[in-house]
Structures are given as C-alpha cells and as structure tokens.
Amino acid sequence: MSDELGQVFAALSDPTRRAMIEALLREGTTSVPRLTAELPITRQAVAKHLATLDHAGLVERAPAAGREVRYRLRDGALVPAGAWLAETEAAWDSRLARLKGAVERKR
Amino acid sequence: MSDELGQVFAALSDPTRRAMIEALLREGTTSVPRLTAELPITRQAVAKHLATLDHAGLVERAPAAGREVRYRLRDGALVPAGAWLAETEAAWDSRLARLKGAVERKR
C-alpha cells in the first residue's frame, strides 16, 4: 500500500522492535544471533522483526565479513514520522490553547 | 498489556485514524455521523476507530447535548510518543555523526 508513515509507526508499535532499535543505538550495529542472545524469542522471530524494520526503512543491511549479516540504523529514517508528530502536536496544542483562551475570555 | 507507547504508535499507524485526527485538528470536535460523512467506511467502522483512539488515550468523549456523542483530542496525549521519537532521533543522528566523523578521520 506504500503508506510509509503508517509502516514506520507500525514498526515502532511493537516493544520488541523498539528494544531492538535501542540495542542498535547502544551497540551501533548488530546481527540476528546477537539479538537472539538478548531477547527471549527465537532466532527466526528475531529475523522476522528485523525484516519488518527493514521494510519500514528503519534499518539496513551493512556489509560484513563472511556469511555474517549485520544491521545498522538507516540515516534519517525517523524524520518523516518525527515531523508528522511534531506538526500534529503543535497544531493540537495551539488548538487546545485557543479553546482554553476562549473559555477564559468567556467568564 | 499496558504498553502505552505501543498503543499510541499502533493507533497512529492506520491512515484512516490519522485522517480522523487531522479532521479533529481542523474541526475541534467531531462525532461518528460527521466522520462517517467524510470517510468511505460505515458508521460502525468509524465507531471502532474512535474506540481505538480512545483506548490509546488520544481522544476523549466530550459532554454533548441530547444523545449525541462528541469526541475531542486529549491534551498532552502525543507527548510521550513525541518524546520517545525525539530522543531516539537525537541519539540516532549523533551516533551516525560520530561514525561519519570516524570515517573522515581515518582517511
């Protein structure tokens, strides 16, 4: 469907995937076996989550030696989601502020 | 399960629900029939989406006259999600910047 924003938010909605992102933030780059050691799920489940993050564009495969497959964060991948949230939050707040102002003025 | 952040992100992952939020931003407050007129889905589907937004804490029921049920945005509801995204994005960027710096320094 190519709802990019939706895919990013969906990817972030799973706590396991957020944990993976946080691990990536800590460790810079990681791999399936590595994450499998940190998480209480199977290798296959980890691989699936990484594929989801990949499809959402949050993560990409990094060149690695041998058969190893490493993953790293994709530059700028969070920007659209962050921008949408920031804009929406701003509009949200200003609307509520205006409402509040109207109430104040009324009494 | 009570994964608040997850529920918010999940709520935002659906384009129909984002459209509802944007309508709410434009119109201040809305109702099931109103949204049904704007969207290509049934009254019942609209009600379900509103319930989802309600459970995620993004929206709340506003007092209304008669049998009408109006919905409005909940103050501060986006803050945790926005904060998580902003923090993560910052860590993300600084990590990438550091990496880039290391590469520059190396050659």
Add this chain to the structure above:
DNA sequence: CCTTTCGACAACTTGATGGTTGTCAAAACA
C-alpha cells in the same frame, strides 16, 4: 404517531501479526 437517525452490541469474514517448529545448505570451527 411514524420514520429516521444514532449509539451500542454481536457475529462474521478476511487478512495481517507475532510467535513457534522444522528443514536445508553454506560457512566456521573443533
């Protein structure tokens, strides 16, 4: 008073999600 509208449920279909087990070939290692 009769008809329409609205909210609240319930049942159902279809498809996606998160997880599992199992298999296999290639690479790494003892």
Add this chain to the structure above:
DNA sequence: TGTTTTGACAACCATCAAGTTGTCGAAAGG
C-alpha cells in the same frame, strides 16, 4: 573430517485488526 552456527524458507497456529452486515432501543424530527 565431523559438528555447530548461521541465514533463508516454509508451514503452521493463535490472536488481533479492519471491515462488513444485522439488530435493537432510545432519541429527534416530520
């Protein structure tokens, strides 16, 4: 060489998500 890891698939299961149709009673409107 033989054993263990790793990645890549596939099948499967249970649950949830998005949407539908249908029903019902209460409120609004003619």
